[in-house]
Amino acid sequence: MRDVGFAESALDSSGICHVAIACPDCGSLLSFPPLPRRSTAICLRCRNQIESTSGRSAHAALACTVATLALLPAVDTLPLLRAEMLGQRSESSLITGVAQLWHHGWIVLAALSVVFVIVLPAVRMALLALVLVALRLGLRPPWLGPAFRWAVWLDRWAMLDVFLLAVAVGYYYLTTLEHLDVTIESGGRLLLGAGLLTILSRATLDARAIWRAIGGETGAVPDDRAIGCRTCGLVQATVREGEPCPRCGARLRARKRDAVVITGALVSAALILLFPANLSPMNSSNLLGIYLEYTNFGYVVQLCHLGLWPLGVVTFWTSILSPALMMACLGWCVLAVWRRSRRRLVLRTRLLRTVAEAARWSETGPLTIVFFVPLIDFGHLGAEAAGGGATAFIVMSLLTMAAAATFDPRLMWDATT
Numbered sequence: 001m002r003d004v005g006f007a008e009s010a011l012d013s014s015g016i017c018h019v020a021i022a023c024p025d026c027g028s029l030l031s032f033p034p035l036p037r038r039s040t041a042i043c044l045r046c047r048n049q050i051e052s053t054s055g056r057s058a059h060a061a062l063a064c065t066v067a068t069l070a071l072l073p074a075v076d077t078l079p080l081l082r083a084e085m086l087g088q089r090s091e092s093s094l095i096t097g098v099a100q101l102w103h104h105g106w107i108v109l110a111a112l113s114v115v116f117v118i119v120l121p122a123v124r125m126a127l128l129a130l131v132l133v134a135l136r137l138g139l140r141p142p143w144l145g146p147a148f149r150w151a152v153w154l155d156r157w158a159m160l161d162v163f164l165l166a167v168a169v170g171y172y173y174l175t176t177l178e179h180l181d182v183t184i185e186s187g188g189r190l191l192l193g194a195g196l197l198t199i200l201s202r203a204t205l206d207a208r209a210i211w212r213a214i215g216g217e218t219g220a221v222p223d224d225r226a227i228g229c230r231t232c233g234l235v236q237a238t239v240r241e242g243e244p245c246p247r248c249g250a251r252l253r254a255r256k257r258d259a260v261v262i263t264g265a266l267v268s269a270a271l272i273l274l275f276p277a278n279l280s281p282m283n284s285s286n287l288l289g290i291y292l293e294y295t296n297f298g299y300v301v302q303l304c305h306l307g308l309w310p311l312g313v314v315t316f317w318t319s320i321l322s323p324a325l326m327m328a329c330l331g332w333c334v335l336a337v338w339r340r341s342r343r344r345l346v347l348r349t350r351l352l353r354t355v356a357e358a359a360r361w362s363e364t365g366p367l368t369i370v371f372f373v374p375l376i377d378f379g380h381l382g383a384e385a386a387g388g389g390a391t392a393f394i395v396m397s398l399l400t401m402a403a404a405a406t407f408d409p410r411l412m413w414d415a416t417t
């Protein structure tokens with residue numbers, strides 16, 4: 001693998017045309033030629049990966065996207081798991097889980113599950129399929145850029161792969177319980193396929209290559225104080241600030257307005273919710289006359305007590321340690337901008353990228369409840385119910401994701417100028 005740093009000029013000595021784009025993380029204007037296979041372009045200032053041709057293929061991404069889209073209706077409606085206890089049977093599907101949560105009054109949890117696990121994955125995959133099919137046919141309709149912008153933006157908010165992890169963690173836990181037989185049904189197998197295809201479509205898609213195919217990049221840098229679109233990287237003259245980006249339609253901003261205040265407020269709200277999210281019951285069960293409530297802390301302790309260390313570590317990481325660390329990272333970045341600190345800029349920028357990507361996996365815990373509730377429903381033998389901690393947790397995770405999305409890392413790099 002080769003690393004290609006940015007060049008100073010738009011043309012090299014052999015006359016190869018370089019394109020000019022802006023690094024979304026540090027704001028540097030970058031200029032580089034079309035990459036050869038198995039190469040990676042990296043911003044030499046902030047070490048952000050700008051483009052990679054290694055293991056990427058628009059054809060593979062299109063195939064994965066269309067296959068996922070075809071599987072989604074079945075994944076949403078078919079039974080995922082079946083549980084049997086003392087002759088009583090119950091099944092769980094995504095739709096019945098959401099309906100049952102709604103029926104029991106857990107409206108926020110049910111609505112958010114519908115949006116993030118059913119609606120947004122379908123919308124994102126449909127937009128991505130439209131864009132990739134249009135490019136494959138050589139079409140360049142005016143909606144192509146905005147459609148791909150939405151597909152990129154929805155990438156982190158579409159959580160089918162997170163739901164797959166939630167089902168896997170929950171299934172592993174249920175197989176350890178006495179008197180309970182759990183089997184994976186057709187919907188569960190399709191969910192595994194759709195979740196893996198979603199991960200594969202993300203891995204094989206290089207957004208920069210798609211933006212270049214949509215068009216609009218030139219080798220000329222308008223002037224030294226040009227601004228770059230944070231969504232697609234297109235470089236524009238500073239006079240165009242406030243106008244829509246001609247390629248993706250996002251509003252062109254030299255820096256996001258009030259990003260520090262908004263991110264600081266979102267992190268503060270998430271921090272307040274960290275305590276009820278982990279100390280209030282996530283769910284409760286009333287099985288065979290035994291009533292139990294599970295907080296995240298209590299769940300981790302119980303798993304370790306049962307000797308289920310891998311599950312205990314995953315739960316501790318996704319539910320407790322990871323959200324706290326992500327808030328600490330975001331708080332550090334906000335304070336650094338406020339103090340105009342130049343220390344550890346590359347590390348802070350990398351941490352921000354990691355937080356923006358990892359925050360969605362914190363939703364694993366609350367999403368487990370979506371299929372637990374209908375699955376553990378054995379009439380007079382007992383049932384499972386959601387707890388107040390689940391709603392607090394899902395809102396806390398969404399606030400952390402929103403905080404990472406609203407921050408503008410270029411503000412940190414302004415301290416060096």
Ligand SMILES: [Zn+2]
Nearest residue numbers: 023026043046
């Ligand atoms: Zn950079």
Ligand SMILES: [Zn+2]
Nearest residue numbers: 229232245248
């Ligand atoms: Zn743009």
